[in-house]
Amino acid sequence: MASPSPAALAELKAALGPSGWTDDPSEIAPWVAEWRNKWKGDTPLMLKPDTTAEIARAVEICARHGVAIVPQGGGTGLVGGQVPFGEVLLTTRRLRAVRDVTPLDDAMTVEAGITLLEAQQLAAKADRFFPLSLAAEGTATIGGVISTNAGGTAVLRYGMMRDLVLGIEAVMPDGQLFNGLKRLRKDNTGYDLKQLLIGAEGTLGVVTAATLKLFPIMRSRATAVVGLASAYSAIQLLARAKAETGGGVEAFELMKRIGVEFALKHIPGVREPLDSVQPWYVLIELTSGEPGAAEAGMERILTAAFEEELITDAAIAQNETQVRDFWKLREEQSAAQRPEGGGWKHDVSVPVSRIADFLDEATAAVEAFEPGARVSAFGHVGDGNMHYDILCPPGGDLQAFLGRWEAGSKVVHDVVANYEGSISAEHGLGRLKTDEARRYKTPLEISTMQAIRKAIDPQRIMNPAVLF
Amino acid sequence: MASPSPAALAELKAALGPSGWTDDPSEIAPWVAEWRNKWKGDTPLMLKPDTTAEIARAVEICARHGVAIVPQGGGTGLVGGQVPFGEVLLTTRRLRAVRDVTPLDDAMTVEAGITLLEAQQLAAKADRFFPLSLAAEGTATIGGVISTNAGGTAVLRYGMMRDLVLGIEAVMPDGQLFNGLKRLRKDNTGYDLKQLLIGAEGTLGVVTAATLKLFPIMRSRATAVVGLASAYSAIQLLARAKAETGGGVEAFELMKRIGVEFALKHIPGVREPLDSVQPWYVLIELTSGEPGAAEAGMERILTAAFEEELITDAAIAQNETQVRDFWKLREEQSAAQRPEGGGWKHDVSVPVSRIADFLDEATAAVEAFEPGARVSAFGHVGDGNMHYDILCPPGGDLQAFLGRWEAGSKVVHDVVANYEGSISAEHGLGRLKTDEARRYKTPLEISTMQAIRKAIDPQRIMNPAVLF
Numbered sequence: 001m002a003s004p005s006p007a008a009l010a011e012l013k014a015a016l017g018p019s020g021w022t023d024d025p026s027e028i029a030p031w032v033a034e035w036r037n038k039w040k041g042d043t044p045l046m047l048k049p050d051t052t053a054e055i056a057r058a059v060e061i062c063a064r065h066g067v068a069i070v071p072q073g074g075g076t077g078l079v080g081g082q083v084p085f086g087e088v089l090l091t092t093r094r095l096r097a098v099r100d101v102t103p104l105d106d107a108m109t110v111e112a113g114i115t116l117l118e119a120q121q122l123a124a125k126a127d128r129f130f131p132l133s134l135a136a137e138g139t140a141t142i143g144g145v146i147s148t149n150a151g152g153t154a155v156l157r158y159g160m161m162r163d164l165v166l167g168i169e170a171v172m173p174d175g176q177l178f179n180g181l182k183r184l185r186k187d188n189t190g191y192d193l194k195q196l197l198i199g200a201e202g203t204l205g206v207v208t209a210a211t212l213k214l215f216p217i218m219r220s221r222a223t224a225v226v227g228l229a230s231a232y233s234a235i236q237l238l239a240r241a242k243a244e245t246g247g248g249v250e251a252f253e254l255m256k257r258i259g260v261e262f263a264l265k266h267i268p269g270v271r272e273p274l275d276s277v278q279p280w281y282v283l284i285e286l287t288s289g290e291p292g293a294a295e296a297g298m299e300r301i302l303t304a305a306f307e308e309e310l311i312t313d314a315a316i317a318q319n320e321t322q323v324r325d326f327w328k329l330r331e332e333q334s335a336a337q338r339p340e341g342g343g344w345k346h347d348v349s350v351p352v353s354r355i356a357d358f359l360d361e362a363t364a365a366v367e368a369f370e371p372g373a374r375v376s377a378f379g380h381v382g383d384g385n386m387h388y389d390i391l392c393p394p395g396g397d398l399q400a401f402l403g404r405w406e407a408g409s410k411v412v413h414d415v416v417a418n419y420e421g422s423i424s425a426e427h428g429l430g431r432l433k434t435d436e437a438r439r440y441k442t443p444l445e446i447s448t449m450q451a452i453r454k455a456i457d458p459q460r461i462m463n464p465a466v467l468f
Numbered sequence: 469m470a471s472p473s474p475a476a477l478a479e480l481k482a483a484l485g486p487s488g489w490t491d492d493p494s495e496i497a498p499w500v501a502e503w504r505n506k507w508k509g510d511t512p513l514m515l516k517p518d519t520t521a522e523i524a525r526a527v528e529i530c531a532r533h534g535v536a537i538v539p540q541g542g543g544t545g546l547v548g549g550q551v552p553f554g555e556v557l558l559t560t561r562r563l564r565a566v567r568d569v570t571p572l573d574d575a576m577t578v579e580a581g582i583t584l585l586e587a588q589q590l591a592a593k594a595d596r597f598f599p600l601s602l603a604a605e606g607t608a609t610i611g612g613v614i615s616t617n618a619g620g621t622a623v624l625r626y627g628m629m630r631d632l633v634l635g636i637e638a639v640m641p642d643g644q645l646f647n648g649l650k651r652l653r654k655d656n657t658g659y660d661l662k663q664l665l666i667g668a669e670g671t672l673g674v675v676t677a678a679t680l681k682l683f684p685i686m687r688s689r690a691t692a693v694v695g696l697a698s699a700y701s702a703i704q705l706l707a708r709a710k711a712e713t714g715g716g717v718e719a720f721e722l723m724k725r726i727g728v729e730f731a732l733k734h735i736p737g738v739r740e741p742l743d744s745v746q747p748w749y750v751l752i753e754l755t756s757g758e759p760g761a762a763e764a765g766m767e768r769i770l771t772a773a774f775e776e777e778l779i780t781d782a783a784i785a786q787n788e789t790q791v792r793d794f795w796k797l798r799e800e801q802s803a804a805q806r807p808e809g810g811g812w813k814h815d816v817s818v819p820v821s822r823i824a825d826f827l828d829e830a831t832a833a834v835e836a837f838e839p840g841a842r843v844s845a846f847g848h849v850g851d852g853n854m855h856y857d858i859l860c861p862p863g864g865d866l867q868a869f870l871g872r873w874e875a876g877s878k879v880v881h882d883v884v885a886n887y888e889g890s891i892s893a894e895h896g897l898g899r900l901k902t903d904e905a906r907r908y909k910t911p912l913e914i915s916t917m918q919a920i921r922k923a924i925d926p927q928r929i930m931n932p933a934v935l936f
């Protein structure tokens with residue numbers, strides 16, 4: 001795509017006024033550099049409107065001039081979908097209004113620039129719960145988590161962001177405003193356009209506001225870490241926990257011993273979660289609307305699991321400090337790898353029933369491809385989602401190892417495909433994985449997506465380098 | 469659209485073989501007459517394939533010849549979307565295979581012709597629960613309930629059909645097979661094509677199989693009928709019940725006294741649910757994964773509701789017979805109206821918080837438009853969804869009254885629109901409401917849907933008279 005013309009840039013600047021844009025390289029710099037320094041992009045102009053109407057005006061000007069746009073939220077994405085390379089950068093961070101909170105509807109409408117943490121806090125103030133939760137929640141914005149269909153730690157019970165949105169307001173690629181801010185639970189009047197925009201990674205329009213589903217606050221919560229001989233036992237334990245609680249399992253997070261060791265070694269304040277050393281660990285969190293039920297359920301599940309030899313050790317958190325300790329161990333799994341040298345990272349999913357088989361087969365394939373490489377698999381195994389990371393063999397040549405990332409990923413992704421899995425469970429495709437995904441999506445899927453995109457954005461000005 | 473050419477019909481017959489089609493008017497008759505005799509259609513040919521491959525072949529032939537198709541499931545739809553008027557009728561009823569049931573994934577894959585009741589039974593056999601439930605479940609098929617995004621009585625807790633589908637297999641309008649039969653909970657690799665096909669009323673392809681979400685079986689259940697002075701109290705009670713149970717309310721169904729009276733008068737075996745006569749009734753059903761918790765929660769909620777004067781009477785079902793009696797009262801609300809003469813029927817939704825205001829305002833508007841008309845509103849008020857039916861004044865001219873249905877509906881729908889509601893909450897648009905919906909959808913929504921449809925079905929051969 002050609003660079004924006006001076007006339008287009010001038011019209012955009014005039015339309016948004018002096019506070020609505022910048023081309024100052026020092027102000028732009030943090031927003032074109034991906035936060036882990038994996039991508040370093042550039043843009044001739046960063047637009048920073050603070051109303052939906054301004055966004056509509058800006059997009060309309062871009063459409064008229066054929067100028068490409070990269071929409072950006074909090075910039076915490078992990079696949080580079082938010083980084084411009086010559087496109088105009090359009091941030092929605094300054095759309096900060098809370099439009100309404102209506103507890104009787106279990107709903108609230110906020111603009112795209114509200115952070116995920118702020119959304120959780122708004123819900124809590126209304127005596128409600130907004131369940132989406134992920135490491136970057138203090139920075140990630142509602143516009144961003146909708147556009148990427150974000151996941152996180154409570155998907156097992158509450159679903160992905162796709163499941164948590166009642167309505168959407170968006171500026172379409174021609175600048176028209178789509179007002180779909182409904183508070184309805186039921187509406188069968190044609191295609192669900194909102195579902196198309198969710199997870200579209202900014203390729204079908206700019207999400208400017210959303211009506212989010214709220215939930216009741218739970219009355220009891222129990223958190224435990226258990227030790228297990230294998231990932232097979234973890235799957236059995238998950239099925240038992242779901243059955244015993246009627247779906248009251250809110251988190252079920254698997255960790256390998258190697259990841260626990262990295263955390264113990266590199267992260268201050270992390271403690272051994274159990275008295276014994278175990279090959280596998282699961283962090284389980286149960287919640288219930290009934291006071292005391294989560295605690296009672298946890299006791300019941302773990303007692304039975306010991307009797308059936310599904311688990312080999314367990315600790316139930318006795319206070320908030322222990323809950324935080326258990327979660328810290330899980331949340332630091334990724335950071336704890338860093339001092340061990342970089343790794344090939346994967347965000348994959350397979351059917352839950354096949355997680356253990358997948359782990360065995362993928363690890364064998366990786367070891368054959370890269371002898372000595374260390375696999376640190378952890379994640380939301382209750383959803384079939386693993387962060388499957390492969391670290392350089394101790395003492396190996398890190399740069400050479402990182403150079404084999406792409407080839408190594410194909411090894412992992414081919415196993416994922418054999419297990420009818422996904423090569424991007426929750427992070428999206430962005431700039432990182434769009435090409436790789438072409439190997440695994442069918443021609444029909446790709447051509448259908450392309451046809452839909454062309455119908456909605458015939459000039460392909462919205463995040464043109466991302467998706468198909 | 470022109471009638472199918474003799475060459476096209478001959479090719480279809482040859483492709484499907486003698487058991488795969490019929491043009492015998494007596495065999496076709498029941499499938500072109502809507503079950504309430506609201507529509508009486510016709511078709512030159514009914515295709516009745518029993519495999520996905522045969523459907524793909526048939527659609528490919530239709531596409532090549534420009535022949536229009538109406539796909540049909542169990543034929544229980546309420547808006548005429550399943551009735552052909554000259555199109556080829558393609559039934560998916562004979563796609564009867566259960567492809568797999570994998571309890572560890574809380575998933576099962578069934579073909580389109582499995583009925584909803586059979587799907588529930590398959591889940592139960594695997595010690596799981598499939599929650600979609602509606603009056604026609606013995607006849608409605610999985611293909612049909614997906615294509616219409618069906619709702620029913622458990623939406624409050626489990627969502628619409630849209631929320632219960634993990635994967636879809638469909639034949640696209642050019643005859644290509646879309647294999648999206650995933651068992652994944654997380655997959656962020658492009659647009660969610662499955663969500664586009666759900667609720668598309670057969671306009672974007674033919675759903676041939678689906679992977680459905682299963683849920684744990686609940687350990688306790690409590691059912692009650694309460695009496696209330698107003699619908700305002702019902703909304704408050706709903707909020708309290710959700711908060712007290714952490715979302716354990718599975719059904720919350722509102723009825724007006726007039727509807728209870730019709731049932732008492734016309735339906736054998738229906739009894740007064742309470743000792744006293746009340747202006748409004750709510751059937752509440754709570755479930756929990758914890759044994760005893762639903763019963764305890766119900767006691768707690770109703771005790772507090774009495775104290776706060778939210779409710780004026782209540783009866784908790786003490787045995788299965790009473791549970792069935794309470795549900796019979798609710799389920800017969802529609803049938804009980806029939807002996808009172810026909811009515812203008814509406815399937816509308818508004819935000820839950822505005823249900824009571826909506827009922828007041830709509831009823832005032834209807835009474836102004838049609839003095840003496842009787843409003844029998846009932847339904848899934850927990851989802852904001854009411855079946856808002858208006859019956860002829862006693863002794864009025866029924867035929868003249870029915871002739872004013874369209875004008876009367878506009879009165880109701882205009883109030884719905886003022887309350888940011890939907891004129892079709894769960895039944896879809898079909899032939900009945902597509903034109904009416906043009907009044908309430910924005911030009912942008914309609915043009916976007918048309919663009920998507922044209923991208924996927926450029927010849928508009930799939931259910932051409934339905935949707936935009």
